[in-house]
Amino acid sequence: MNLDRKTFLRRLGVGAVGLAAGASTRGEQRAAAAAWPVYSERDPEPYWSAIRAQYLLTPGFAYLNTGGLGPAAGPVLDVFEKTSRRLQEKSETGHGLFAEARKVLARFLGAEPAEISFVRNATEGNGLIAAGLALKAGDEVIFDDHAHPGGAFPWINQGKQRGVVVRMFEPSVVDAAGNLARIAALITPRTRVVQVSHVTAPTGIVLPVVEIAKLCRERGIWFHIDGAQSAGMFPFSLREIGCDSYATSGHKWIGGPHETGVLFIRREKLEQVAPAMVGAYSSDQADLSMAMTFVAGTQRHEYGTRNAAAVVALAAAAETQERIGRERIAARGRAMVARVRAGIAALPEVEILTPANPELSAAMIAFRTPRIAYDKLFGRLLGEHRLRCRPVSEQKLDAVRVSLHLCNGLDECDRLVAAMTAILKKT
Ligand SMILES: Cc1ncc(COP(=O)(O)O)c(C=O)c1O
Secondary structure, three states: OOOOHHHHHHHHOOOOOHHHHHOOOHHHHHHHHHHOOOOOOOOOHHHHHHHHOOEOOOOOOEEOOOOOOOOOEHHHHHHHHHHHHHHHHOOOOOHHHHHHHHHHHHHHHOOOHHHEEEEOOHHHHHHHHHHHEOOOOOOEEEEEOOOOHHHHHHHHHHHHHHOOEEEEEOOOOOOHHHHHHHHHHHOOOOEEEEEEEOEOOOOOOEOOHHHHHHHHHHHOOEEEEEOOOOEOOEOOOHHHHOOOEEEEEOOOOOOOOOOOEEEEEOHHHHHHEOOOOOOEOOEOOOOOOOOOOOOOOHHHHOOOOOOHHHHHHHHHHHHHHHHHOHHHHHHHHHHHHHHHHHHHHOOOOOEEOOOOOOOOOOOEEEEEEOOEOHHHHHHHHHHHHOEEOEEEOHHHOOEEEEEOOOOOOHHHHHHHHHHHHHHHHHO
8 A cells, every 4th residue: 555645644643734633533633733833023033933842852961063963853753753653564665755845855955856856865965866877987076175075986986997087176255257267267178077065064154056066067077066054044945046956954954853855957968877676666567677766856876775764854854944944044044143153253362264245155153262182172162061062173273163044043142152252261
């Protein structure tokens, strides 16, 4: 039996969206829906506190590392657990639940359902593009040298396996046009692919993806975005950006369960990416003829038995963000970063590496001080102040990165500034 997601969730007794998603009876659903906080422009803090209260994070422990791994809210975990249990009752795969989840993630990313494939993480999505494009020895790929290993290693591996040549540019914190120019300067007649981190992992720079997409289109170059840090941090539309492919993690800013991710391939470009791994569900052919044909859409990159509960819960997390408001979430992240920035900037000998320009940054901020090594600073923030940041060792940046999202509050921004003040006083 292959239930669709709506029927399944109805039988499960959970609402499809947000807070109601974890309720198991109609009464609980009604109560959960009624409990959804009301947003007041004049006094938004009670709203944000109610959202934050859904997370399981240990009280007093400030988790400032959504960019590393985003916590999932309790109702999302409830959907995950209940879906798992319900599937186990009849030992079903839940494959019929994917179609509805695909619609949700397509809407969330500004794409069509046929352009969406569920993968395990952003790394897998990046790897499928790197392995699937028809590249030969000497073909060139350009990417940013702030790329995470999950974005860089798939290409470096293609260098080892197929002789693809890697060229890197350093993203500028000063102006978006500067980043475009740096990419343009590396393009040669052998350039086949440009990849950028939508938001760079070490310092949270937002790269000008619309302009890069245009440049690539004009030059006939494939444009792939490593969006591990963007989906769920701020809203955008992949169709409007105009990239050829995009990969993201579900377990960071969207707040889905661990080991969830999405790969987008633009409909018109689908056939240019050879599936690196195939199996049942990549093709709906029942016989084993050599003329195996793939299912229509990016979905062909899914194969074999999957964790349907994780995909359903990822969709519930995305729907919850839609209910809160994607712009509202982005504005909240920027406001918290601005609060940290103002406090940190007033401290002596602290350098902020993330650009202040709101077009070039969003919900992450990285900073360093010559007074204390980045790993020691990270350790002291955690050990002495219970503030979990992320050490930044990449490119000898020697900084600490802070991510601010729905699980955080203004009090934690102030705690961070107070902790930095105390640490610098004692150092
Ligand atoms: C830009 C970027 N790409 C890829 C990754 C890897 O993500 P995942 O482990 O979910 O594949 C990260 C993780 O922080 C990242 O920041």
